[in-house]
Amino acid sequence: MELxxxxxxLLVYQLAGESIVxxxxxxxxxxxxxxxxxxxxxxxxxxxxxxLEATANGxxxxxxxxxxxxxxxxxxxxxxxxDEWIPITIxxxxxxxxxxxxxxxxxxxTQHLTGGxxxxxxxx
Amino acid sequence: xxxxxxxxxxxxxxxxxxLGLTLTLVAYIAAYTIYRKSRFNxxxxxxxxxxxxxxxxxxATGTDYKDYFEGAQFVHxxxxxxxxxxxxxxxxxxxxxxxxxxxxxxxxxxxxxVAAVSAVAxxxxxxxxxxxxxxxxxxxxxxxxxxxxxxRIGGLPSLTAVLVVTTGIIGAIVGFRVFTLLGIRNDSIxxxxxxxxSHGIGTARAFQIxxxxxxxxxxxxxxxxILSALLLPWLMTVPGLAL
Numbered sequence: 614m615e616l617x618x619x620x621x622x623l624l625v626y627q628l629a630g631e632s633i634v635x636x637x638x639x640x641x642x643x644x645x646x647x648x649x650x651x652x653x654x655x656x657x658x659x660x661x662x663x664x665l666e667a668t669a670n671g672x673x674x675x676x677x678x679x680x681x682x683x684x685x686x687x688x689x690x691x692x693x694x695x696d697e698w699i700p701i702t703i704x705x706x707x708x709x710x711x712x713x714x715x716x717x718x719x720x721x722x723t724q725h726l727t728g729g730x731x732x733x734x735x736x737x
Numbered sequence: 738x739x740x741x742x743x744x745x746x747x748x749x750x751x752x753x754x755x756l757g758l759t760l761t762l763v764a765y766i767a768a769y770t771i772y773r774k775s776r777f778n779x780x781x782x783x784x785x786x787x788x789x790x791x792x793x794x795x796x797a798t799g800t801d802y803k804d805y806f807e808g809a810q811f812v813h814x815x816x817x818x819x820x821x822x823x824x825x826x827x828x829x830x831x832x833x834x835x836x837x838x839x840x841x842x843x844x845x846x847x848x849x850x851v852a853a854v855s856a857v858a859x860x861x862x863x864x865x866x867x868x869x870x871x872x873x874x875x876x877x878x879x880x881x882x883x884x885x886x887x888x889r890i891g892g893l894p895s896l897t898a899v900l901v902v903t904t905g906i907i908g909a910i911v912g913f914r915v916f917t918l919l920g921i922r923n924d925s926i927x928x929x930x931x932x933x934x935s936h937g938i939g940t941a942r943a944f945q946i947x948x949x950x951x952x953x954x955x956x957x958x959x960x961x962x963i964l965s966a967l968l969l970p971w972l973m974t975v976p977g978l979a980l
Binding site: 630644652680686701703704710711713727 | 761762764765782783784785787788791792795796802805806809810812813815816817818819820821822823824825826827828829831837839840841843844845847848851852855856857859860863864865866868869873876877880881882884885886889893895896898899900901902903904905907908911912915916919921923925926927929930931933934935937938940941944955957959962963966967970
């Protein structure tokens, strides 16, 4: 029952998100709006509840699995990727390294500026 | 059973969703077992291994991706509810989120812009086609959102899905080496950078380091999904990048 209530809650919020996106013509994907709605609901309620926590843990602990079908889709674009594999590979490698480094350094600097990280740094 | 019988059974089964779904789960469990036995060697990323196993199998049996996806879509579908479920770790980190609001927002914003602009600009310089460039833009965003963005800006959602998964795997492999090089020791920073760069696959990797890194990675993946969905359609119309 726990799982059933949990997954139903997630689907109801996803459906609400998709409906809002369609009705208002928002440029955001439906599940993201659903996530925001659920987050606001949790803020208002002040707790998550066991059903949702168990379901979310279950879904998110094997999040990698959910990417597999899309990954196999490389088969469909094999020609395009074969033609452009050099720009694609370099762009992905370069951009991944740069994004990791810039995000981490910006957070480190802003944490020092705002003093938000002191408690963390001392613990390390 | 001779080869002929086997192939007729395969042809029959491959038209039913059962085969694609079961193969996906079996491949993932096998890949995850290899990954665990290697004591979580990032080079043996379970997504990469299961995708490789499935592609080899589909090629060897001459099965269409479309037939495979008939079954695999049930797994793929769960990306939507999983995105909604990110509200829960986000809520659980509320306290940390409040005290670190400014550093988190500014680093996620910087990450979102760098991820899209650096990928599109370098591929453009190297002569990639417009369809590839637009499909590359959301490659650091979690798959369901990235595919939605690609569709909106004129890329190919299914190509984006592949680029998203590849980016995730690269980030999971190199991420913690980059942090060591940069002297980053704080788990919250590692988590934020992993989530922005490598979405769910990075988050799965971050959870192996600590639950703190994992929660922050989930948080930044959710934030970057929201920011990217709002910013990318606009960023991709910036003059000079008009495709």
